[in-house]
Amino acid sequence: GAVVSQHPSRVICKSGTSVKIECRSLDFQATTMFWYRQFPKQSLMLMATSNEGSKATYEQGVEKDKFLINHASLTLSTLTVTSAHPEDSSFYICSARGGGGYYGYTFGSGTRLTVV
Amino acid sequence: GESVGLHLPTLSVQEGDNSIINCAYSNSASDYFIWYKQESGKGPQFIIDIRSNMDKRQGQRVTVLLNKTVKHLSLQIAATQPGDSAVYFCADLTGANSKLTFGKGITLSVRP
Numbered sequence: 001g002a003v004v005s006q007h008p009s010r011v012i013c014k015s016g017t018s019v020k021i022e023c024r025s026l027d028f029q030a031t032t033m034f035w036y037r038q039f040p041k042q043s044l045m046l047m048a049t050s051n052e053g054s055k056a057t058y059e060q061g062v063e064k065d066k067f068l069i070n071h072a073s074l075t076l077s078t079l080t081v082t083s084a085h086p087e088d089s090s091f092y093i094c095s096a097r098g099g100g101g102y103y104g105y106t107f108g109s110g111t112r113l114t115v116v
Numbered sequence: 117g118e119s120v121g122l123h124l125p126t127l128s129v130q131e132g133d134n135s136i137i138n139c140a141y142s143n144s145a146s147d148y149f150i151w152y153k154q155e156s157g158k159g160p161q162f163i164i165d166i167r168s169n170m171d172k173r174q175g176q177r178v179t180v181l182l183n184k185t186v187k188h189l190s191l192q193i194a195a196t197q198p199g200d201s202a203v204y205f206c207a208d209l210t211g212a213n214s215k216l217t218f219g220k221g222i223t224l225s226v227r228p
Contacts, residue, residue: 006159041221044218108159
């Protein structure tokens with residue numbers, strides 16, 4: 001079946017530094033990927049839609065200069081949290097369209113970001 | 117705005133019993149519904165989906181029921197096992213190019 005690989009699974013960084021999270025579709029091409037943020041015991045909140053070869057579309061209230069998204073190929077999207085602060089600590093999850101289900105949304109395993 | 121929501125935050129069931137997880141949606145234009153399972157520290161895992169032109173779909177130990185009249189979606193898990201303990205989300209789509217809208221999530225706890 002379709003697999004989306006997300007790395008790293010956990011990362012701890014110092015306040016003010018930047019962190020890059022990778023999302024790869026391993027056995028299918030994904031023209032569209034999605035980035036979500038999830039707080040403890042809450043649902044997934046869509047941050048942005050990543051389109052291969054074009055600019056990402058950000059949801060209202062998401063700072064595009066803080067959360068940089070690059071979708072340079074059909075199998076890779078990256079999310080860079082710039083100048084991270086403790087309030088950016090969260091669980092970040094990517095999804096790619098392709099694979100299981102009618103519309104084929106497959107999720108990565110998530111990245112736990114802790115900013116200290 | 118319109119959203120997909122769940123009635124109860126937690127559900128505790130005895131191992132071996134059947135579980136029923138309910139979800140109410142408000143977008144009458146939604147045409148595709150998905151149930152996801154999320155274990156602690158992991159991403160959502162696809163369980164089963166259903167299109168709006170169906171009212172029932174069965175998988176392995178799971179059944180999804182859709183009642184468009186009352187905008188209600190349910191996930192039934194037969195013979196619930198400890199490995200079923202997780203948070204379950206319903207999500208909906210309106211067309212192939214729309215974005216998934218997730219419900220709040222319900223925690224299923226299986227008692228041994």
